[in-house]
Amino acid sequence: MHSYTTIQRLDPSIHPSYLINSILTEHRTEIAMVQGDEHTPSKVGAGLFIVTDVGKDAPKVLLLKRSMTSGNPGSWGLPGGNQDLEDEGDLYVTALRESREEMGNVLPALRQIGAVLTKRGKHSQKHYTVFLVEAEDERVRETWSPALNEEHSEYRWFDVATLHEMVDSLHPVVAQMVEEGPFRDIVHTSVGLTSS
Secondary structure, eight states, rough: EEEEEEOOOOOTSOOOHHHHHOOOOHHHHHHTTTTTTTTOOOOEEEEEEEESSSSSSOOEEEEEEOOOTTTSTTTTOEEEEEOGGGGTTHHHHHHHHHHHHHOOOOOOOOEEEEEEEEEEESOEEEEEEEEEEEEESTTHHOOOOOOTTTEEEEEOOOEEGGGGGGGGGGGHHHHHHHHHHHHHHHHHTTTTTOOO
């Protein structure tokens, strides 16, 4: 069973450092509230939902295909991974570090537009924060190509509006983002689509 907690739809008029701090504060509060019981997270991680063409007819999201030697082999997922001590508790730093490991050190310029905390596992013990980010360069799909590491075999830009049609081939986190009402509404609102 999947559960979810909406962290916050980001207001672009607020200074970015405030956004990261408010998201992390809420995430830490969530973890602190379950300390010591069976729902304490066994894994904490973060990833990037990188989109282009926000506010246009067909916003696109970058997904990476998991290699056959990775967890969830053959599924399409987000760049990201588990938090490390070097991240010092900053989940956005986790998302960026992991994305650089998986796609090369040079990422396109990104602007945060939203964030969601997903919980998976039998006891919702896997906490994964998804940062919705917009690529600032409108031509990023033509001007930038990820240099994938061994965890992924290919990348592709998909229409955000039709991701729910391929839910069986998506990584569980992405499937949660596109098939469950509240998540899908946040994603669609963040990229300028009307949920159907």
